[in-house]
Amino acid sequence: MHNFIRLLKLCRPHYKAMLLGTFLATITVLANVGLLAISGWFLASMAAAGIAGTQMNYFTPAGTIRFLAIVRTASRYGERLVTHNATFLMLSEIRVSVFSTLSKLNNVDLAMSRSADLVNRLQNDVDALDKFYLNVLLPMLVALLSVPIIMLFMSAYNADVALICFTGIVLIGVVLPAFLSAKLNKNSHKETQLSAQLRSELSDTLSGLRELSIYQAREQQIAKCDDLSEQYNQQLFIRHKALANTDGLSLLVVQLAMIASIVTIAPLVYSNAMVNVELAMLSLFVLASFESVLLLPNAFIELPNVLKAAERLFTLEDKAVNANTQYDAAINNNLALQNPSLTLKNISYCYDKHPALNDVSFELKPQQKVAIVGRSGSGKTTLVNLLTGLWPLQQGNITLSEQGNCVDLHLLSNDNRARLINILAQQHHIFDGTLKENLCYAAPNATKAQMLDALAHAQLSPWFTELKSGLDTRLGTGGRNVSQGQSRRIAIAQALLQNPAILVLDEPTEGLDNQSKQSVMHAIMQVMSNASVLTITHDPALLEHMDNIIWLEDGRVIAQGTHQQLLSDPAYTSLTIRF
Numbered sequence: 001m002h003n004f005i006r007l008l009k010l011c012r013p014h015y016k017a018m019l020l021g022t023f024l025a026t027i028t029v030l031a032n033v034g035l036l037a038i039s040g041w042f043l044a045s046m047a048a049a050g051i052a053g054t055q056m057n058y059f060t061p062a063g064t065i066r067f068l069a070i071v072r073t074a075s076r077y078g079e080r081l082v083t084h085n086a087t088f089l090m091l092s093e094i095r096v097s098v099f100s101t102l103s104k105l106n107n108v109d110l111a112m113s114r115s116a117d118l119v120n121r122l123q124n125d126v127d128a129l130d131k132f133y134l135n136v137l138l139p140m141l142v143a144l145l146s147v148p149i150i151m152l153f154m155s156a157y158n159a160d161v162a163l164i165c166f167t168g169i170v171l172i173g174v175v176l177p178a179f180l181s182a183k184l185n186k187n188s189h190k191e192t193q194l195s196a197q198l199r200s201e202l203s204d205t206l207s208g209l210r211e212l213s214i215y216q217a218r219e220q221q222i223a224k225c226d227d228l229s230e231q232y233n234q235q236l237f238i239r240h241k242a243l244a245n246t247d248g249l250s251l252l253v254v255q256l257a258m259i260a261s262i263v264t265i266a267p268l269v270y271s272n273a274m275v276n277v278e279l280a281m282l283s284l285f286v287l288a289s290f291e292s293v294l295l296l297p298n299a300f301i302e303l304p305n306v307l308k309a310a311e312r313l314f315t316l317e318d319k320a321v322n323a324n325t326q327y328d329a330a331i332n333n334n335l336a337l338q339n340p341s342l343t344l345k346n347i348s349y350c351y352d353k354h355p356a357l358n359d360v361s362f363e364l365k366p367q368q369k370v371a372i373v374g375r376s377g378s379g380k381t382t383l384v385n386l387l388t389g390l391w392p393l394q395q396g397n398i399t400l401s402e403q404g405n406c407v408d409l410h411l412l413s414n415d416n417r418a419r420l421i422n423i424l425a426q427q428h429h430i431f432d433g434t435l436k437e438n439l440c441y442a443a444p445n446a447t448k449a450q451m452l453d454a455l456a457h458a459q460l461s462p463w464f465t466e467l468k469s470g471l472d473t474r475l476g477t478g479g480r481n482v483s484q485g486q487s488r489r490i491a492i493a494q495a496l497l498q499n500p501a502i503l504v505l506d507e508p509t510e511g512l513d514n515q516s517k518q519s520v521m522h523a524i525m526q527v528m529s530n531a532s533v534l535t536i537t538h539d540p541a542l543l544e545h546m547d548n549i550i551w552l553e554d555g556r557v558i559a560q561g562t563h564q565q566l567l568s569d570p571a572y573t574s575l576t577i578r579f
Contacts, residue, residue, distance in 0.1 A: 003310045007132055010094060014086045018133060021083035022141045024075045029146045031072040033288040038065055040284035044277035087133050094126055094313075101317045124195055128309035135302045139295035143173055146292040154289065157282060158274070161261045165286045168257035172250050173293030177300030180242055188304030191235040192312070198228045239301060246297040254290045261286045339366045339501050340400040340420065342387075342409075342532065347396035349382055349555075356382040358555040360396075362548075364502065369533045371543055371563075373572075374552035380536045383552075384506055387534070388423045422500035426507050428491040430479025435490070436471035442494035450497060458493035459519040460486065485519065492523040505535035509542065 011018055042061040049056045147169060155162035205212070205221050212218045262283055268274040342364040349357040357379045364370050372380050385391040387398065389410065398409040400420065412420070431438055439451050446454075451471060455464050463486060467473045479487045488508065495503060508524055509517045521541060535542065543549060543563040551559040551572060559566060566572045 003307050003314060006314060007129070007306070007310050008137075010097075011090060011133065011137070013093060014089050017082055017086040017089070018137075021079055021086055022138060022145070024079035024082060025138060025142045026145045027075040028072055028079055029142060029292050030149060031068045031075060032291060033146075033150060033285065035065060035068040035072060036288035037281050037285040038068065041277055041281035044280035048277055083134055083138060087130055090133065091126065091130050094129055098126060098313055098316070101313075124199060125192075125309035125312050128192075128306055129313075131302050132306045132310075135295075136299045136306055139293075139299040143293050143296055147173070150289045150292060154282075154285060157278065157285075158265065158268075160264050161282055161286065164257055164260045164264065165289055168253050168286075169290065169293050171253050172290060173296040176246060176249060177297050180246060180297060181300040181303060184239060184242060184301060185304045187235055187238050188308050191232065191239065191305060192308040194228060194232040194235060196312075198225070198232050201225050201228055239305075243298060243301055246301070250290075250294060250297060254287065257290070258283055258287050338402065339532075340402040341365050342502055342534070343399050343401065344383075344387075345396055345399075347383070347386065347393075347398070349379075349386065349391070349394050356555050357386075360552075360555070360557055362550055362557065362560070364532050364534055366402075366501075367530070367532055369535075369545060369547045371535050371537055371546040371549045372552060373536075373538060373543070373549060378552040379555040380552060381506070382555075384423070384504055384534075384536060387504060388421065389417055418498075418500075420500060421502045421504065422495050422498055423504040423506065424488075424491055424495055424508055426510050428487055430475050430482065430487055430490065432475070432477040434469075434472050434474055435467075438475060438490060439471075439494060439497060443497035446497050451493075454493040454496040457496055458489045458523040460489050460493060485517075489519065489523055500531060503531045503533050505533065505537065507536055509537065509539050 038061060042065065045056055045061070046058075151162055151166055154165055201221075202225055205225060208221075209218075212221050262279065265274060265279050265282055269276045269279050344363070345361050347357050347360040348355065360379070360383065362370070372383065374380050382391070386393060387409070389412075393410050399406050400409060400412075401407075409417070431441065436451065439446060439454070443450070448471065452464075455461060464470070473481075475481050475490075479490075482490065505524065509521060517539075524542070525545065535546070537543065540563070546563060548560060549563055549566055550557055551566065559569070559572070
């Protein structure tokens with residue numbers, strides 16, 4: 001019920017259009033009921049008049065029928081136009097809201113979620129909500145408005161027939177939907193879950209198709225996807241079967257109600273207590289009145305799926321709200337941090353009970369250069385991911401401090417964290433846009449002169465001067481139009497534009513040839529001149545510029561010192577050899 005109310009709040013910006021659509025849909029239903037009832041009376045009256053050889057007023061009922069037909073057609077067209085437009089407007093706002101929510105999530109929530117699942121929430125769950133107004137809310141509102149009006153007119157002719165009709169409407173519009181909703185509630189959760197799993201597996205399969213081919217594991221992965229698809233189709237079959245059974249039961253109730261109405265009216269006609277032509281009119285009146293609730297069973301079948309999709313989306317929204325609440329509580333007094341010290345104290349981290357870091361402590365002072373070295377698996381990457389907020393902090397604390405002002409790193413919002421800390425990773429993503437657009441991601445308000453200066457300091461001037469389109473040069477999907485070294489230097493230009501207080505470098509020269517490495521090294525030296533730097537590297541050329549080197553083994557700090565001081569240890573010397 002809570003999620004249903006939250007969905008209603010999403011409709012608030014377009015409530016006028018939705019209410020207009022409800023009004024037009026109600027007019028359509030009432031016009032159709034009146035058309036069928038009056039048509040039945042008119043045909044029966046014409047037959048009776050012909051048999052009796054009498055005359056009757058032809059024009060008034062014929063005009064009324066034509067009027068109701070025009071009203072039904074016009075209102076149906078208007079209802080389709082208004083309700084679908086309102087639905088599209090609501091969906092556009094929901095998509096923007098969900099994307100905004102994802103952008104507000106902290107790094108931990110994003111890193112610990114499967115990207116395919118997040119895409120599934122953006123696409124599949126949002127698309128499921130397009131049924132909320134048209135298939136769920138609209139039939140409920142139309143039933144609430146039209147049923148009392150229909151019952152009022154029907155009871156004016158015969159209370160017993162009205163009671164029979166009302167009983168049938170309650171069975172179709174309340175009892176059957178409530179039963180189906182309770183029965184399919186568990187199924188809807190499983191259907192939504194399987195849909196998300198299937199999309200995630202298909203995404204992983206397509207992304208890892210090369211590796212699957214190399215290791216001859218395609219058939220195994222495809223079989224896994226087929227199994228999930230079969231389970232998902234089974235859940236769809238259950239829902240569609242329930243919908244088909246509901247249609248059959250609804251039709252049965254309608255026919256029984258119509259027969260019961262005829263049985264009730266026939267003695268009255270026989271005893272002349274009711275005009276014989278009213279038998280046809282009331283019978284068709286009863287038949288047409290069920291149009292007001294025939295869509296309710298389908299609405300209650302769709303409702304659990306819509307609510308489960310909404311629950312997944314609202315879960316993300318609640319995470320973002322809780323994160324922002326935490327940030328607001330700690331950030332207002334810490335916006336003055338400009339060039340802080342970074343302190344790690346007693347940091348420990350485990351993967352499924354396997355320790356990656358064990359009681360690691362050190363300090364990165366303002367404008368100090370610190371390198372982290374160690375063999376693969378010693379905990380370097382884990383430490384960087386904790387510093388950049390990509391993984392949750394399990395034990396210990398990381399703080400930023402300046403002039404007595406101190407704040408826990410995990411309480412910083414994404415915006416404030418990015419203002420203070422930037423990471424230059426081995427694999428830097430280049431967006432499918434222009435060079436200017438990629439630079440603007442780091443500094444949206446950067447001027448052209450600032451961009452050109454950053455490119456120059458990043459050793460990109462020779463390459464840039466050869467570009468015919470200059471800053472408007474498109475870099476291609478994933479940066480396919482630039483080399484690896486150029487991509488790395490574009491990342492450095494972004495870091496220069498952002499000018500962070502602390503820069504984290506993850507193997508910045510890894511995989512580059514000697515010429516590219518020298519260019520990147522010069523660019524890094526430019527960045528390092530104005531920032532505190534924490535780098536993971538085994539490159540002696542970089543280590544020589546470090547003020548302090550932290551040597552990690554098996555998640556522990558086994559030594560600290562300058563590069564020259566640590567060279568006396570043969571193990572350290574072999575560690576820094578490039579392979």
